Amino acid sequence: MTISSESTTARRGPRELLKDPDFRRLLFTRFAASWGDGVFRAGLAGAVLFNPERAADPLAIAGGFAALLLPYSVVGPFAGALLDRWDRRRVLVFANLLRGLAILCAAAAVGFGFGGFGLFSLALAAEGISRFIGSGLSASLPHVVEEESVVTANAFATTLGSVVAVIGGGCAIGLRALFGSNDVGSAETTAFAVLGTLVSAFIARGFARGVLGPTVVDEPPNPVLAVARGLADGARHAWHAPSVTAGFIALFAHRASFGVSLLVTVLLMRNYFTDHGVFRAGLPGLGQMAVLAGAGLLLAGLLTARIIRRFGRLRAVLGSLLLAAIAQSAFGLPMVLPLALLASFVITGAGQVLKLCVDSSIQLDVADEARGRVFALYDTLFNITQVAAVSLGALVVPDDGRSPGLLVAATVCYLVGGAGYVLARRRAIR
Numbered sequence: 246m247t248i249s250s251e252s253t254t255a256r257r258g259p260r261e262l263l264k265d266p267d268f269r270r271l272l273f274t275r276f277a278a279s280w281g282d283g284v285f286r287a288g289l290a291g292a293v294l295f296n297p298e299r300a301a302d303p304l305a306i307a308g309g310f311a312a313l314l315l316p317y318s319v320v321g322p323f324a325g326a327l328l329d330r331w332d333r334r335r336v337l338v339f340a341n342l343l344r345g346l347a348i349l350c351a352a353a354a355v356g357f358g359f360g361g362f363g364l365f366s367l368a369l370a371a372e373g374i375s376r377f378i379g380s381g382l383s384a385s386l387p388h389v390v391e392e393e394s395v396v397t398a399n400a401f402a403t404t405l406g407s408v409v410a411v412i413g414g415g416c417a418i419g420l421r422a423l424f425g426s427n428d429v430g431s432a433e434t435t436a437f438a439v440l441g442t443l444v445s446a447f448i449a450r451g452f453a454r455g456v457l458g459p460t461v462v463d464e465p466p467n468p469v470l471a472v473a474r475g476l477a478d479g480a481r482h483a484w485h486a487p488s489v490t491a492g493f494i495a496l497f498a499h500r501a502s503f504g505v506s507l508l509v510t511v512l513l514m515r516n517y518f519t520d521h522g523v524f525r526a527g528l529p530g531l532g533q534m535a536v537l538a539g540a541g542l543l544l545a546g547l548l549t550a551r552i553i554r555r556f557g558r559l560r561a562v563l564g565s566l567l568l569a570a571i572a573q574s575a576f577g578l579p580m581v582l583p584l585a586l587l588a589s590f591v592i593t594g595a596g597q598v599l600k601l602c603v604d605s606s607i608q609l610d611v612a613d614e615a616r617g618r619v620f621a622l623y624d625t626l627f628n629i630t631q632v633a634a635v636s637l638g639a640l641v642v643p644d645d646g647r648s649p650g651l652l653v654a655a656t657v658c659y660l661v662g663g664a665g666y667v668l669a670r671r672r673a674i675r
Contacts, residue, residue: 285417285435404597516647517580558602
């Protein structure tokens, strides 16, 4: 069942939603998986993977982003088709168990001192499955709350899930201090992430069969055909929902700008910034940036439903893009450490409001039998956009990250995204 009216409001707050046992179960399924994600990523970052402190130059950082994000662009069409073809309860259970196996294999590879393509492949397999689980959770949400409460429920679940992932990363830092920073200690830290996947699978198993959808299955019996048409069907359903198409444009503008900003910030932290009072450069500075970004995510989660209820999705999206553009130019462009940290708070918070608006558009304006494919298409294009932006930026940014031209381009991208959003919303469906 779908809604296309902008008058939809969030009528139940988090306290009332938590009284619903199915929503609580889905929420705790997300929390357990998110905690495991945080432990796994921080554990590997502390060992050998995706550590900006080890990146030699901008192209190496861009290569790390590509290795992390692009594989899911291959998984995405499979995820969408399967989420709209299989019982999502079963998908959440088995995907979590499969992710647990990938985590243990990656941890073993770290412990034995393996690196290179083999370790990257195991880590990327775990990441791909994690995104599959995330799409399944998002596609299932409208089945456990009323339509008028989807915006509130999505903001609450997604934001707290991100916070729990940050907590998981903090746990990994503590475990690393306990077990040691060598290969064996890093392996033991990384392996702890499997607890999150097992708990997530156990909680998801408590759902009754069919409760999470899909309600209607229109996929062909041949899985190969189902996968082959996944992206095309996702694109078709997104195209026929102007709010979704417009949301894609706005969010992709944000991800392109954010990717460029992240590349510049990592290089500035590594090669240009120096400690400034309580503010730190290097890896500690990236940690401070992550904390402020997490605060921005939390604030956005608390305010998004109210913002949408008061101003509507259109104004919420445009306001988010404008706020991010202002923060990019006012706080990011001076390239001063305290202002750069403040920019991470504002831009991440504005981006989260934007993402929650787009999520709610998909959940409310796309038919349930196609929702999984649209979310998968969304994630696929989302990743490709960010990787493309980082890669193009890496070709021109200096090693110390000082590139005012790139940050100006990122600011303009936000404004172009806002214009594209308005035009796409006004498009008539033929």
